Amino acid sequence: MLPVKTPRRDPAPSRLRYRLTRLWLRPGFRRLANFGLPMLAGLLAAWTLMAEYDLRGRAMLAFERMREAIVEQPQFVITRIDIPDVSPDLAEQIRVAAFVDLPASSLEVDVVSVRARIEALDAVERARVRAPASGVLEIRAIERVPVVVWRSGPGLQLLDPAGVRVAEVDSRLRRPDLPLIAGEGAAGQVPEALELFALARPLHDRIRGLVRMGERRWDLVLDRDQVIRLPETGAAAALAHVMDLQAAEDLMDRDLTVVDMRDPRRPILRLGENAVAELVRVRAMVAGEDA
Amino acid sequence: MRRQLYEVQRAMRSRRETALRRGVIAVLDIGTTKVACLVLQFVPEEVGEGVETRPVLRQGAFRVIGAANTRSRGIALGEITAMDECERAIRTAIQGAQKMANLRVDHVIVSFSGGRPRSYGVAGEIEVENGAVAERDIGHVLAACDIPEYGHGRDAIHALPVNFALDHRSGLTDPRGQIGRSLAVDLHLVTVAATPLRNVLQCIRRCDLELAGVVVAPYASGLASLVEDEQELGAACVDIGGGATGLSIFVRRQMIYADCVRMGGSHVTSDICQGLQVSMADAERLKTMHGGLVATGVDDREMIELPSILGDWDHDRRQISRTELIGVMRPRVEEILEEVRARLDASGFEYLPSQRIVLTGGSAQIPGLEMVASHILGRQCRVGKPLRVQGLPQSATGTAFATAVGLAMHVSHPQDECWDFEMPADRQGARRVTRALRWFKENW
Numbered sequence: 001m002l003p004v005k006t007p008r009r010d011p012a013p014s015r016l017r018y019r020l021t022r023l024w025l026r027p028g029f030r031r032l033a034n035f036g037l038p039m040l041a042g043l044l045a046a047w048t049l050m051a052e053y054d055l056r057g058r059a060m061l062a063f064e065r066m067r068e069a070i071v072e073q074p075q076f077v078i079t080r081i082d083i084p085d086v087s088p089d090l091a092e093q094i095r096v097a098a099f100v101d102l103p104a105s106s107l108e109v110d111v112v113s114v115r116a117r118i119e120a121l122d123a124v125e126r127a128r129v130r131a132p133a134s135g136v137l138e139i140r141a142i143e144r145v146p147v148v149v150w151r152s153g154p155g156l157q158l159l160d161p162a163g164v165r166v167a168e169v170d171s172r173l174r175r176p177d178l179p180l181i182a183g184e185g186a187a188g189q190v191p192e193a194l195e196l197f198a199l200a201r202p203l204h205d206r207i208r209g210l211v212r213m214g215e216r217r218w219d220l221v222l223d224r225d226q227v228i229r230l231p232e233t234g235a236a237a238a239l240a241h242v243m244d245l246q247a248a249e250d251l252m253d254r255d256l257t258v259v260d261m262r263d264p265r266r267p268i269l270r271l272g273e274n275a276v277a278e279l280v281r282v283r284a285m286v287a288g289e290d291a
Numbered sequence: 292m293r294r295q296l297y298e299v300q301r302a303m304r305s306r307r308e309t310a311l312r313r314g315v316i317a318v319l320d321i322g323t324t325k326v327a328c329l330v331l332q333f334v335p336e337e338v339g340e341g342v343e344t345r346p347v348l349r350q351g352a353f354r355v356i357g358a359a360n361t362r363s364r365g366i367a368l369g370e371i372t373a374m375d376e377c378e379r380a381i382r383t384a385i386q387g388a389q390k391m392a393n394l395r396v397d398h399v400i401v402s403f404s405g406g407r408p409r410s411y412g413v414a415g416e417i418e419v420e421n422g423a424v425a426e427r428d429i430g431h432v433l434a435a436c437d438i439p440e441y442g443h444g445r446d447a448i449h450a451l452p453v454n455f456a457l458d459h460r461s462g463l464t465d466p467r468g469q470i471g472r473s474l475a476v477d478l479h480l481v482t483v484a485a486t487p488l489r490n491v492l493q494c495i496r497r498c499d500l501e502l503a504g505v506v507v508a509p510y511a512s513g514l515a516s517l518v519e520d521e522q523e524l525g526a527a528c529v530d531i532g533g534g535a536t537g538l539s540i541f542v543r544r545q546m547i548y549a550d551c552v553r554m555g556g557s558h559v560t561s562d563i564c565q566g567l568q569v570s571m572a573d574a575e576r577l578k579t580m581h582g583g584l585v586a587t588g589v590d591d592r593e594m595i596e597l598p599s600i601l602g603d604w605d606h607d608r609r610q611i612s613r614t615e616l617i618g619v620m621r622p623r624v625e626e627i628l629e630e631v632r633a634r635l636d637a638s639g640f641e642y643l644p645s646q647r648i649v650l651t652g653g654s655a656q657i658p659g660l661e662m663v664a665s666h667i668l669g670r671q672c673r674v675g676k677p678l679r680v681q682g683l684p685q686s687a688t689g690t691a692f693a694t695a696v697g698l699a700m701h702v703s704h705p706q707d708e709c710w711d712f713e714m715p716a717d718r719q720g721a722r723r724v725t726r727a728l729r730w731f732k733e734n735w
Binding site: 010011012013015018019021022025026 | 361362364378379380382383385386389390393394395498499
C-alpha cells in the first residue's frame with residue numbers, strides 16, 4: 001500500500017499532547033496540579049524525613065542541648081529568694097509556696113505561676129514576683145491585716161476588712177486585741193461590724209462581741225449577759241442612741257438584760273430579776289402611800 | 292434502519308442540549324482546504340419569574356470566544372481520504388480554538404460538505420385527532436410521510452418540516468393550536484452517502500469529542516450569508532469552497548433544496564498548475580495574488596513572473612500576462628457555475644418569488660466572479676460575507692468562513708427537525724420507560 005502522499009507535514013499536536021492540553025484545561029485538574037500535588041509532595045517529604053527515627057532524635061537532642069547551654073548561663077542563675085517587708089512567719093510560708101528549687105534558671109522559673117501560687121495564700125493580698133538579673137528572685141507581697149476574729153462553727157478565723165480569711169487561730173487569747181464577731185454570714189459584714197465597734201468604744205472593756213443574727217442583723221453582747229439588739233437597717237444610729245443613753249444615764253450599768261432597739265421608734269428594755277422584784281416592791285409601796 | 296438513524300439524531304440533539312446548558316460548544320467546519328473551529332459561549336438564559344424579566348432579546352445570544360483554522364489535510368472533495376491526517380488537522384484547529392478560549396470544549400457540531408447530498412421533497416397527510424392540532428399530531432403527520440427509497444448506502448442528515456397545510460390552507464410554519472381537520476406537511480429530506488459521514492463521525496470520536504450534530508455545509512453557509520429578506524423571499528446560496536461547491540435554496544426561511552457540485556477552488560488551482568507548469572503551491576499563490584476572471588486591456592500589460600522550477604534565473608525565466616492567467620482560471624469557474632445553473636434549473640428555482648443568488652465560500656473572493664456569475668446564472672448575484680457575529684475575529688469574517696459562522700447561527704437558533712417531535716407510540720415500542728418518565732416530568 002502506498003502511503004498517502006503528504007506534501008509537507010503541517011505542525012499538529014500529537015494525540016498525547018492534545019489529550020494533555022485538554023486535560024489541563026479542566027479546572028479541577030488544574031487546581032489539583034497547581035495546589036494539590038505540591039502540597040502532597042511537601043507533606044510526603046516532611047513525613048518521610050520525620051519518620052527516620054534517628055534524624056528526629058538527633059534534631060531533638062541538638063535542640064535540647066542548645067537550650068540547656070543557654071539556660072545554664074551564670075547570668076540566668078537564681079541563687080536567692082528575697083522577700084522584703086513581711087513577717088518572718090509569712091516569709092517562710094511564701095518561700096514554701098513559691099516552690100522554686102534553688103539554684104534555678106531565671107529562664108525556667110515561671111514567674112506568673114509563682115505569683116499565682118503565692119497569691120493563693122490566705123495571708124497574702126497581692127504579690128509581685130520579679131527576676132532581675134542579679135541572681136535574686138524578688139517577691140514583694142502585701143500582707144492582709146486581720147481586723148476581727150470570727151467565730152464560726154468549729155474554729156476561729158482572722159478576717160481582714162474585706163471579710164477575707166487571713167489565718168486560722170486556735171484560741172481567742174492569741175489575738176485579744178481584735179474584736180470578736182460570730183454567727184453565720186458575719187464575714188460579709190466586717191466593715192459594718194467595725195463601725196459598730198467604733199461607736200461602742202465607751203463600753204470597750206465590757207464588750208464581748210457582735211453576733212450576726214439570722215444573717216441579717218447584729219446583736220452586741222456585753223458581759224453580765226447583757227445584749228443590745230440592733231435593727232437590720234440603721235444599726236449604727238440605734239447603737240449611737242444607746243450610747244447616748246449610756247453617757248447620760250449609765251443605762252448599761254443598771255440591772256437589765258436586753259436593750260431591744262429592733263424597732264427604733266419603740267426601744268424596749270428587759271430588766272433583770274432583782275430589778276423586777278424591786279420595781280414591784282416600789283410600785284406597791286407607792287400604791288400603799290397612795291391608799 | 293431509519294428508526295436507528297433517528298435514535299442517532301436524537302442522541303446528538305440531547306448532547307447539544309447538554310452543551311447549551313453548559314454554555315460552551317464548538318463548531319467545526321471540515322472543508323477541503325481548511326478546517327475552521329469556533330468556540331461559542333452562550334449567555335445563560337435567566338429563568339425569570341415575571342413576564343417582563345424574560346430575556347427575549349438575549350435568548351440564544353452567543354459570542355465567539357475562540358477561533359482557529361488550519362490547512363486541512365487528507366480531505367478531498369469534502370470527504371476524508373486519510374484519517375490520520377484529517378485527525379491531525381482537526382486536533383490542530385480544536386486545540387488552537389481551545390487555547391484562545393481558555394476553555395475545554397467537549398461538544399462539537401460539524402458541517403459536512405461532501406457525500407453528494409440529495410434533496411427530497413416529501414409530503415404527508417393525516418386527520419387531526421381532537422380538533423386542534425397538538426404536538427403529537429405533528430409527530431403523527433411527520434411519521435405519515437412517505438419516505439422515498441433513498442438507497443442503502445445513504446443516511447438522512449436533515450428532515451426539515453418546511454411547510455404545514457391545514458385544510459388546504461398552506462404556508463403555515465407552526466400549526467400547533469390551530470383548528471382543522473386534515474393536516475399535511477411538506478418535509479425536506481436531505482440524505483448523504485453514509486460512508487463519508489461515518490468517517491467524519493469516527494474522526495471526531497478519535498479526537499475525544501462528542502458529536503452534537505451534523506449539518507450539511509450549504510445549509511450552514513446559507514444561514515450565514517443570506518440576509519433575512521433573501522431567506523424570506525427566496526434565494527440561492529452558492530458556497531464555492533475548495534473541493535466542492537454547495538448549493539442551497541431558501542424560501543420562507545426554510546431550506547428547500549440542497550445540492551453539491553463536486554468542483555471548487557482546488558480544481559482551479561490544479562488547472563493553473565497544469566496549464567502553466569508550476570507547482571501546486573505556486574499555483575495557489577498565483578491564484579490568490581493575481582487571479583481574476585474578467586480580462587481588461589491593463590491585464591495584457593501586467594506581466595507576472597512565474598516561479599522557476601530549476602531556480603536558474605538566466606535560462607529558466609518565464610513571464611505570463613495576467614490575461615493568460617485569467618484565461619486559465621475562467622473556463623473552470625465557468626464550468627462550475629454552469630453546473631450550478633444546471634442544478635438550479637433542476638430544482639425549480641425559477642418559480643420562486645425572488646431569485647437572488649449569493650456567492651460565498653473561499654473561492655468567491657476571486658475578483659470578477661460576480662460578473663461571470665450573473666452572466667452565466669442569468670440572475671442578480673452578489674458576493675455575500677457571513678453576517679456579523681459577536682466576538683468573531685476580523686480574520687474570520689471573510690467569505691471563506693460562511694459555513695463556520697452559519698453553524699454557529701444554526702446552534703443558536705436550531706431548526707426543528709423531524710426527530711424533534713414525538714414519534715407516535717407504535718413506532719417506538721422500546722421507549723416506554725422514557726415516555727413514562729417524560730410524562731412525569733411534564734406533569735409535575
